[in-house]
Amino acid sequence: PAEAVGAKVGALAKELGTDVAGACALVRGVPPILGFNALNLVKDRLEALGSKLGTSVPETAGLVAAQPLMWAVPPAHVQSGVPALCERMGLTRDQALGLLRRVPVVAALPPAQLALDVGALGPVLGCGPGALLELVGRCLPLAGVAGEVFGAGATNLGAALGVGPEAVLALAATQPALLAAQLPAIAGALDTLQAGLGLASRADALAALAAAPGLLYEVSPAGLGERLEALAAAFQVSVADARAAAAAQPLALLVSPATLRAGVSRLTAGASSDAQGEGSSGSSSSGGLS
Structure with a gap:
């Protein structure tokens, strides 16, 4: 019955420390959660994943709601959480969470493979971090390219083509294969x-x-x-x-x-x-x- 589902979603929100909208999003993403008799088991699972991602229970619930496959990810498979993304890629916490929502597989990369310092590279290329994160989302291997190497490549290609580096980034964001x-x-x-x-x-x-x-x-x-x-x-x-x-x-x-x-x-x-x-x-x- 709808009343029972509503009551369970409300109880889930209270258990996870999130709002009802967040609990609804989680249930939409992972419907089997409604079958848990003990909601603390849901919290335990999110806490285990969050401990590796460096996220709170509400943040982890939001990530799973956005990318339901993360519900099935064993915590041991997470190698780079929010702290590593912030440190290695020069991201703010919100930017790191956004990248995980868009490309959750980035969490499986070892920190040593995160070489693209978005925070430092953006001003060099005259673009915001959003453009670079869009690139990483479309072509994850770019996360492993050193910022100075990528910056020099984009600048040199732009100079050779007679355009600014921002035009090269726009090309890469829409048609990365053209860069090859x-x-x-x-x-x-x-x-x-x-x-x-x-x-x-x-x-x-x-x-x-x-x-x-x-x-x-x-x-x-x-x-x-x-x-x-x-x-x-x-x-x-x-x-x-x-x-x-x-x-x-x-x-x-x-x-x-x-x-x-x-x-x-x-x-x-x-x-x-x-x-x-x-x-x-x-x-x-x-x-x-x-």
């Missing part, structure tokens, strides 16, 4: 996109490449012109309008002309059918009224 591409290929693609789409800066070209990484190897200057002409023909607009549309939606350049024409035909046919249907309906209504 050959530098000449990236530089060539940026030249083609900036000139062909009339983009204002190399950073804009890099953003377009991040939005449509398939353009890296598929578009030459001549090929880009052909795709813009095909886009213009498919939508019956000028090449200038097609260029503006492609600059706003670079993925459109990766759609084949045949697919574009088929899509436009279907849209046109659908619009015509709707218009005819409305016309027939209107005629029937007029006839009935007369």
Whole structure:
């Protein structure tokens, strides 16, 4: 019964020292908890995990609610808790908790493998810790890269591409695989996109490449012109309008002309059918009224 569940959730909140919302989140994440007759066993389990993570019972409950798989993690498997994340990566306590919520597997890394000092690297690259933590969340091995090595790499790559390090970070956050591409290929693609789409800066070209990484190897200057002409023909607009549309939606350049024409035909046919249907309906209504 709902009353019994509500009473048990309330008792769980009291046992764990959290609020009812926190207890509800924990139960949603790990429903079998409702089957525990002795709620102190839930607390004991969270305390054991929290002792390794360096977190309080309410904090541990929040982590498990966000990442239910942590409920099944043996405490002995935790090697890096909040204190280690703060010390090795230059994080605040809240940032460390946020990283654990996003990427709980970071707790399994030995402290010696946490080399990316986010706190010190952010000011060097001119970005906040959030951007770097986003990177770590998408590509956990970056946590093991020394801050000075990563900073130098991002700065040098930005200089070689003619963009700031913040643009390199944005690229890495959305398409980390592009960083493994050959530098000449990236530089060539940026030249083609900036000139062909009339983009204002190399950073804009890099953003377009991040939005449509398939353009890296598929578009030459001549090929880009052909795709813009095909886009213009498919939508019956000028090449200038097609260029503006492609600059706003670079993925459109990766759609084949045949697919574009088929899509436009279907849209046109659908619009015509709707218009005819409305016309027939209107005629029937007029006839009935007369």
